[in-house]
Amino acid sequence: MIVLVAAFVSLALMNGGNAPGIQAGGAPPFEEMLKIDVHAHIFDEMPEFVEMLRRTNLRVVNICLYGNRPELLEPAEQRAELFYQKYRGRFYFASTFDLTRRNEPDYAKQVIEWLDKTFEAGALTVKIWKEVGMDLKTPGGAYLMPDDPLFDSIYEHLVKRGKPLTAHLADPIDAWLPLDPGGAHYTYFLKNPKWHVYGRKDVPSHADIIAARDNIMVKHPHLVVIGAHLGSMEHDLDEVAKHLDRFPNFYVDVSARTFVLHRQPAKKVREFFITYQDRILYGTDADKFTGGGVPSEEERVAFTEGMEKTYRADYQYYANKGTSTVGGGEVECLGLPCGVLEKFYHKNAERLMPALAER
Numbered sequence: 001m002i003v004l005v006a007a008f009v010s011l012a013l014m015n016g017g018n019a020p021g022i023q024a025g026g027a028p029p030f031e032e033m034l035k036i037d038v039h040a041h042i043f044d045e046m047p048e049f050v051e052m053l054r055r056t057n058l059r060v061v062n063i064c065l066y067g068n069r070p071e072l073l074e075p076a077e078q079r080a081e082l083f084y085q086k087y088r089g090r091f092y093f094a095s096t097f098d099l100t101r102r103n104e105p106d107y108a109k110q111v112i113e114w115l116d117k118t119f120e121a122g123a124l125t126v127k128i129w130k131e132v133g134m135d136l137k138t139p140g141g142a143y144l145m146p147d148d149p150l151f152d153s154i155y156e157h158l159v160k161r162g163k164p165l166t167a168h169l170a171d172p173i174d175a176w177l178p179l180d181p182g183g184a185h186y187t188y189f190l191k192n193p194k195w196h197v198y199g200r201k202d203v204p205s206h207a208d209i210i211a212a213r214d215n216i217m218v219k220h221p222h223l224v225v226i227g228a229h230l231g232s233m234e235h236d237l238d239e240v241a242k243h244l245d246r247f248p249n250f251y252v253d254v255s256a257r258t259f260v261l262h263r264q265p266a267k268k269v270r271e272f273f274i275t276y277q278d279r280i281l282y283g284t285d286a287d288k289f290t291g292g293g294v295p296s297e298e299e300r301v302a303f304t305e306g307m308e309k310t311y312r313a314d315y316q317y318y319a320n321k322g323t324s325t326v327g328g329g330e331v332e333c334l335g336l337p338c339g340v341l342e343k344f345y346h347k348n349a350e351r352l353m354p355a356l357a358e359r
Helices: 002-014 047-056 070-086 107-120 149-161 186-191 206-219 237-246 258-262 266-275 297-319 338-352
Strands: 035-042 058-063 091-094 126-128 165-167 225-227 250-253 286-288 323-326 329-332
Touching: 035 297, 035 338, 047 058, 047 297, 058 070, 070 091, 107 149, 149 206, 165 206, 206 225, 237 250, 237 266, 258 297, 266 338, 286 297, 297 323, 297 338
Parallel strands: 035 058, 035 286, 058 091, 126 165, 165 225, 225 250
Antiparallel strands: 323 329
8 A cells, every 4th residue: 555655646746746546645545545443333234334344445343342231242242243254354343241240259260261252253352341430339339440350360361362452441531520512522421411420429530440441551561452432531632642651552542532633733633643653543433233123224324324424524534634524614634644544544453453454
């Protein structure tokens, strides 16, 4: 790809800067860039979506959830494995583990055996979710934190197996602040009041949960941790940078946070991406799971068209120069260098999860 882009750039210089097929900023056209969405939850059978992935040069990592809902955990895992086998090269997946048995004496052994089965089936990484730290309790009544010794042998097993931990721990800082109609996450917390913990003195603070996540990396320095949603620190890129500097085994994805980056000065965001170009991964947090039902053709088409618009809009923001219209407003694009885009969109993911590099 770099050789191809270099040829196009040379052609552009010979033709006064107008190379065919080159985006402003020197990036290749959308379809030519391999794009890996490392953070999605798409468990509905949708041939239209698969065809869109093929046509637009996209791959998706389906992340399993439901650690505290065993009635959904195994069906989601089975669906993720099915898609991986059926649509090889388009769908990959991340597993998770049961949290409801955490007080059983052989809990860690059970989890390790379960995870090994998922790895044999193709799981690339393992997800831990915000219910750890914000919802689940220990037998003594304290909140179960992600650095609890309960998880230590599990984390060490991930190191042994060479699997990253995808960690959505804590929520945006807005969860601990008064609801603000102008806030980036106002609509989410309005619709999900359970996770809006402002005024609740019993819930650990945002800082407490982030510190517990950091302590995982202190205790397990060889464990690769991918901080989902910019590590729940999207409100402060300087803070994200401090964590990336402190922990060489820490990475972040931008899933469900590109729109937050839109609100920040483009120059600062661009500098952040260039400085930490080896540590940031692309993702959307796309979600489509009808449960026991089957989506209609209209629902499948609408979802597919909506996701293609999202993928294209994201690429325009990250790759282009100038401005872009997003949500009825103008956003200054980043115009990231081609080499940075390649790392962000696929090379970093391929390095952390080598199976993604299969062609």
